[in-house]
Amino acid sequence: MLKIENLHVRYGNIEALHGISLYVKDGEFVALLGANGAGKSTTLMSIMRLLPPVAPVVSKGTISFKGVDLLSVAPHHVVARHGIGLVPEGRRIFGNLTVMENLKIATYARKDSGQISRDYERVFSLFPRLSDRKNQRGDTLSGGEQQMLAMGRAFMCGAGFILLDEPSMGLAPLLMQDLFRVLKELNESGTTVFVVEQNSHIALKYADRAYVMETGYIVMEGSAKELAKNEEVQKAYLG
Amino acid sequence: MTLEMFFQHFLNALQWGSFYALIALGYTLVYGVLLLINFAHGDIFMVGAYIAFFIASFLLGSYSLQLPFVLDGNTIFVITVIITMVVTSCVGVTIERVAYRPLRKKGAGRLYVVITALMCGLVLENGNLALLGASRKSFPELIEKSIYTIGGITFTNVKILVIVTTILVFILLETIVRKTKLGMAMRAISYDSVAVLLMGIPLDVVIVFTFILGSSMAALAGVLFVTAYPVLEPYMGAMVGWKAFIAAVVGGIGEIRGAFVGGFILGFIEIYVAAVFPSTLRDLIAFAILLLLLSLKPTGIFGIARAQKI
Numbered sequence: 001m002l003k004i005e006n007l008h009v010r011y012g013n014i015e016a017l018h019g020i021s022l023y024v025k026d027g028e029f030v031a032l033l034g035a036n037g038a039g040k041s042t043t044l045m046s047i048m049r050l051l052p053p054v055a056p057v058v059s060k061g062t063i064s065f066k067g068v069d070l071l072s073v074a075p076h077h078v079v080a081r082h083g084i085g086l087v088p089e090g091r092r093i094f095g096n097l098t099v100m101e102n103l104k105i106a107t108y109a110r111k112d113s114g115q116i117s118r119d120y121e122r123v124f125s126l127f128p129r130l131s132d133r134k135n136q137r138g139d140t141l142s143g144g145e146q147q148m149l150a151m152g153r154a155f156m157c158g159a160g161f162i163l164l165d166e167p168s169m170g171l172a173p174l175l176m177q178d179l180f181r182v183l184k185e186l187n188e189s190g191t192t193v194f195v196v197e198q199n200s201h202i203a204l205k206y207a208d209r210a211y212v213m214e215t216g217y218i219v220m221e222g223s224a225k226e227l228a229k230n231e232e233v234q235k236a237y238l239g
Numbered sequence: 240m241t242l243e244m245f246f247q248h249f250l251n252a253l254q255w256g257s258f259y260a261l262i263a264l265g266y267t268l269v270y271g272v273l274l275l276i277n278f279a280h281g282d283i284f285m286v287g288a289y290i291a292f293f294i295a296s297f298l299l300g301s302y303s304l305q306l307p308f309v310l311d312g313n314t315i316f317v318i319t320v321i322i323t324m325v326v327t328s329c330v331g332v333t334i335e336r337v338a339y340r341p342l343r344k345k346g347a348g349r350l351y352v353v354i355t356a357l358m359c360g361l362v363l364e365n366g367n368l369a370l371l372g373a374s375r376k377s378f379p380e381l382i383e384k385s386i387y388t389i390g391g392i393t394f395t396n397v398k399i400l401v402i403v404t405t406i407l408v409f410i411l412l413e414t415i416v417r418k419t420k421l422g423m424a425m426r427a428i429s430y431d432s433v434a435v436l437l438m439g440i441p442l443d444v445v446i447v448f449t450f451i452l453g454s455s456m457a458a459l460a461g462v463l464f465v466t467a468y469p470v471l472e473p474y475m476g477a478m479v480g481w482k483a484f485i486a487a488v489v490g491g492i493g494e495i496r497g498a499f500v501g502g503f504i505l506g507f508i509e510i511y512v513a514a515v516f517p518s519t520l521r522d523l524i525a526f527a528i529l530l531l532l533l534s535l536k537p538t539g540i541f542g543i544a545r546a547q548k549i
């Protein structure tokens with residue numbers, strides 16, 4: 001489904017990814033692990049085709065999605081036409097819009113109104129706390145609720161493939177487990193999940209496969225079970 | 240001031256404030272989306288008035304190229320309004336395309352964009368001066384003026400038209416910005432434009448739409464203004480533009496309600512000050528009051544504090 005080959009990207013003159021390759025198959029739950037500055041967010045922004053100054057420029061390599069060359073796709077089309085949704089680092093909720101508006105704006109490019117109303121119901125059943133706060137402004141939500149809203153929003157984009165950038169950041173362990181359970185549930189009902197994490201324990205618990213990244217290189221890959229067992233990996237790269 | 244006079248001025252102030260409100264809207268819409276003060280906007284109002292002048296003159300048969308039939312004044316007025324709004328929107332969108340967008344794509348600083356806007360306005364003013372000369376033009380009377388008197392207060396049909404149109408525009412725009420997805424996107428962009436892209440929303444489309452809305456309302460103000468005060472000159476947008484901008488800030492820039500309330504406040508201050516004091520004091524007193532209002536509430540009446548401005 002998603003296939004990245006020999007990807008080199010740079011911010012100005014500084015290369016941030018030095019030829020990474022990875023793939024995510026349809027229906028999989030894949031994790032990308034690594035410490036601060038490894039290039040995890042950079043990888044996700046490259047997939048979303050975001051533009052400088054926030055995102056890097058691809059200097060070499062390919063990103064393809066369902067056979068389409070993503071490098072020639074405009075950023076809003078990555079979402080609207082190819083169904084790839086990103087839950088960004090730091091959530092990036094629209095604080096000046098209400099919870100309901102945050103969800104509604106995500107359906108901007110969608111025309112399938114019947115499916116949209118089913119998707120709202122799905123989001124509110126996955127996250128009942130959002131349903132109690134429909135008319136509350138986004139910036140008044142707690143960190144956990146914002147993370148739920150960010151996930152709900154990506155789902156409302158109609159994305160069949162969801163990328164998440166450190167969803168566990170700043171959350172209590174219990175809530176983290178809850179969110180990953182929801183992710184697993186989404187995954188089991190057909191959504192492909194690619195999650196970036198520093199918290200390898202939780203990510204490896206739920207993922208099928210994982211990659212480990214260090215300073216712009218992918219240094220290890222394998223099934224989540226193997227990586228979780230491998231003590232060397234744990235010590236060398238993961239917290 | 241007698242009660243009659245008070246209400247007479249009240250009506251005049253509503254009309255005068257309507258012009259400011261309609262123009263202030265364009266400043267506030269663009270600011271609300273791009274955090275850009277579009278200093279060319281006052282001159283868009285002037286351009287709108289001139290476009291209306293040429294279209295109305297053409298429809299009246301003042302040029303050698305003529306329509307094969309004769310239209311009555313009211314029809315000409317309606318057609319003039321519509322075409323003027325469309326053409327003026329094109330001017331606004333063109334400025335966005337050739338001047339602001341390239342700067343935005345290059346990530347230019349705020350100051351550069353504001354200066355560019357200021358220069359675009361000057362280019363419009365001086366372009367008009369070069370093209371048409373400094374002489375004033377007088378706008379043809381399209382709507383036959385009727386004067387009514389109720390309880391000692393006189394008003395014209397034009398005055399009522401201006402006020403009612405402005406109120407309708409307010410309702411329309413509030414609905415667009417509050418209820419539609421496009422309106423939500425407009426509000427969301429200034430908060431986080433990257434996240435807007437992540438929702439699958441084409442930023443440029445939303446921005447162009449914003450300029451269309453703002454420019455067409457300035458055009459509407461232009462037509463209504465010259466219908467009420469039928470004199471056109473190249474600098475007519477400068478002072479009115481500045482004042483409308485101030486009105487937008489006093490009301491709370493970025494907020495539709497702010498533009499309307501700010502516009503009407505300015506209209507009321509100007510009319511009542513002029514009614515009581517010599518007219519040379521009008522602007523001095525008006526600006527002094529606005530300064531006071533801003534020092535009491537620096538974010539404007541409906542504005543909320545935001546980290547960065549200008």
Ligand SMILES: Nc1ncnc2c1ncn2[C@@H]1O[C@H](COP(=O)(O)OP(=O)(O)OP(=O)(O)O)[C@@H](O)[C@H]1O
Nearest residue numbers: 011016035036037038039040041042043053054055
């Ligand atoms: N906008 C940017 N401009 C310049 N350099 C950047 C930019 N964003 C990231 N970098 C650099 O690219 C490298 C990878 O950063 P990235 O944000 O992808 O790391 P990360 O793995 O997501 O880290 P974290 O876990 O801290 O979020 C870092 O060296 C960083 O300094």
Ligand SMILES: [Mg+2]
Nearest residue numbers: 040041042089
């Ligand atoms: Mg990151």
